[in-house]
Amino acid sequence: MAPINPCAVIEEFLDSHSLDFEQKDKNTFLVTLPGEKKLETHCALIVGDHSLSVNAFVxxxxxxxxxSVHEWCLSKNAGMYGVAFAINDVGDIFLVGRLPLTAVTEREIDRLLGAILQYSDSAFNPLLELGFGSAIRREWAWRVSRGESLANLQAFEHLI
Known part of the structure; x- marks a missing residue:
């Protein structure tokens, strides 16, 4: 049996699913996942010597x-598939995960990217409410005072 070429598997999957991506180098794929609440989730798939790491900005x-934001994230981690919430050195929130290279199949990439998209999209509004409530209220008031559209703030009307 020939060894798996994880980079080829990833590239074939991304191409076959018409996902927007660029290959930064031979082992790094920068993928844009389309969402609903969070319009785009940017995700890096990095093939290492022994594992595939995935990092998605939330x-x-x-x-x-x-x-409260960190508590919310931690409370979700135990029930999540393949990834967990984490923070970087400046406090930004990501979804991170790691797979052994032997597990890199199109089916597993589909499962992993689907999980990232689901978790990022479903977490977006609750995290904004918890971490940016004051900014949302200021933005709402500013738009109302100028007659600007509130369309993309409607999900947060209950905060006003």
């Missing part, structure tokens, strides 16, 4: 209620 460092 939101920047919260302006407020950081403890």
């Amino acid at each position: 939101i920047r460092k919260p302006d407020e209620n950081q403890d």
Whole structure:
């Protein structure tokens, strides 16, 4: 049996699913996943010597209620498939995961990217409410005072 070429598997999967991506180098794929609440989730798939790591940006460092935001993320981690919420050195929130290279198949990439998309999209509004509630209220008031559209803030009307 020939060894799996994880980079080829990933590239074939991304091409066959018409996902927007660029290959930064021979082992790094930068993928844009389309969402609904979070319009785009940017994800890096990095093939290492022994594993595939995945890192997907969710939101920047919260302006407020950081403890509540982190508690919310941690409470979700135990029930998630393949990835978990994590923070980087500046406090931005990511979904991160790792697979052994022997597990890199099109089916597993589909499962992993689907999980990232689901978790990122479903977490987006709750994390914004917890971490940026004051900014949302200021933005709402500013738009109302100028007669601007509130279309992309409707999900947060209950905060006003």
